[in-house]
Amino acid sequence: MEAVAGQLFPAWLPGAEGITTSAGAARTAVSALAVAHAADTAQYGPFLVDLATGALAGPGPHTRRHQAEVRALGLGRVLAAGFGRPACALLLRPPDDLDERGALALVGAARWLVDHGRFGVWICGGSLPAVDFLPEVVMARAVPDSSVVRPVPEVSNARLGQPVEGLPRREARVGKPRHLSVVGRPHPTSRTEVVLENALVSRPWAAGRAWNSTVRPGPLVNPVRVDLLWKRERCIVEIDGDDHRAAGKYADDRHRDVMLQLNGYAVLRFTNTQVLDDIENVLALLQQFLANRRRAGKGN
Template identity: 75%
Template structure:
């Protein structure tokens, strides 16, 4: 358990850009400052379950394409969950409840199980869903916690470490001083500390199987932060990425693309994680949500764009709204740009 005392909103984004493939999947949660350790643990587990529901079916092999509870879907996911648990360390009844609940809608659906079972099972599911070896929680407490709230938070965090085998980071906030504080590591700012290379965090996301426009209106769940998908593929819980990839998959001119890829623009430049890339054409595509309008995020985006452009990459930015409501225009612009780049390359 680590207290990252000076954590700024963009620090996690910077850490994500240089996170190695074996870094943990980071789940961001805001805590309420409850005076009860049990209530804090339950709230954290419920939010973890909500994220797992968003990720379904990425963590259940064989369930790809099952997006509703209609027909024999529930029986199918029960069977798949039992079979998967039998070949892994997961507890079968818990995994069945989680899979069925992911199709049923908002939960929680696994509270009948002991908190220890939920913590360990959810940590494994979230790591698998993001294709990462482990999972970490980044807890953001409210400012100026009093002594009771601080003690409850620290006890809950230690419980999650012990029973979920999670790394737990407490980011920012102002913890009340007390005899327990020496047990908490007070780290340097994340941009300077080794923990800065731990990631990735996740994009605000929505559960599979709902219309794209409906999912877009819902906004980010409370337990999520910035996303990073599996290298080479669109993020399974980003409706915008999935929608665009579905359209690109039918276009022959879109060959050569790769999603969520890390590029190093130049020998003296830090690596950058981009949403979509055509390597040969040196074309970067970024898909921006509402968070990119914030002043700090906007400035970071412009700095990234300039750095990429100075090293020969073109950067095309589209908003979620453009992709969702005007995808044909987005496709036409991409096709035109790639065609121009390919003609220029052949001419050289």
Template identity: 50%
Template structure:
């Protein structure tokens, strides 16, 4: 059994653990873990016998690139107030990127280009090898981690040729990016060079865990059927860039004076023997937690897990206000009114 810090980076391994339990256990990122992103490739493309390693690599790099751009400015210190290419924006982020590279392991020209593209868009001019290494460093920096790993779901129904292309592409990524590539999902019976390891399971909120433990809260965007999707944990202090409902709520709260004191995606530890819980939105002084529930919260296991989380928070004096994502996106005024009413009650104010 291996802990998160023991799992290898720079190589491809298969994780002997339930894929759903693994997905739930990486948000929030466990201590000692690299920055972990989850990737589900398009099955239709992998089933194409003409699919090449270069094409697979290109599709993964597009997804990693999109994640890095969405996470800006988490990976570029000093860029938080720069939100557009106008004025001196491009020159400012370029200077910040070059300074950042001069004090660390980043390749300055790549980091400067990525920072500029975060503001102005456009494709990268760098070759795949440079992009793979640079994106892995940027993603690790976004979460304050030393390395990056990609949790790749192996689709069902891959033939022998497709399995070989799939593994070769994963090996390319692991070697060029010096990242962990951890496989879950369907077996690769036609490829025998991928070793299997079993990570040590992480405890759930009340201190117990099983391979199918459903009790971790997952804030990563849902995977659309049939679509390639790179999902990733939220960065503390910011709404998740892949969550339209979190972004919409933050945009609305930013216009409300009463919303002062809020903090997004904070980690909370109910007690020393419990696993941490990631809270969507927190007002610490008022001890108010706001959770935005997507479709995955409507299943029986997740519903029960949410109730357990709520009880743990309530025992510590927190109130939990829950809204479904559709409500946030279609009736945000009601959501704002209910949050404001609660906060004013806790503050002992009116109006």
């Protein structure tokens, strides 16, 4: 997507028409235009500057210093603007030999793009072994009126701009349909989230929680997805797997925690092992922390 954005430059950056090389003061001029454009739109300035100057520099990527959520949302807006459209839709064509595991990964990636990039996503092809019985799955935080990840028929001979009729509904091959997670619920494939939710559901003090929700750390920061949120108490719980021990992931977590804390959120982190092996202690800590926040009137 970043490569396509580079090819569309300067269509998505007003005032940059005619700037095609990085010679002279071109980079400075493009940076200033990007900052000004971001101030007038919902774009994030530093990301737009990196993307614009990178388009002059040549093949990238040039925006990897930004979080994936920031890149997805920014690229969605840039691609839509480059084509003169209010929103962006992606047509994904999976390989014919995609197995069930690959199909689940594809649909998960599509859902992530809908959630974080506000794309409309269409999966085009024959049949997906794991999702061909899910003809329509409503997603959260999607492009208005396009909030689905939907298999569509083969369109190799279709012309751009022409509508494509949808597939008829199919019956499930085996068992019950598999529902993907939506905002407000634990992810069904995360044993840790499901275990914690099952423990919280019978406890009155846990009322007001929401799973897999988004919060905005500050007025100039893009929304971020959190595992578990008590909105009124401004309390966030993150459940970390082993991958969060890696240096890059650890640094990203600390950076995000600081942004959230500076804007009044408390961030509690537990490992998968703590939740699965010592759930009572996790519950006791959560209950005590929420009680303290409520007594202090946090979020009122």
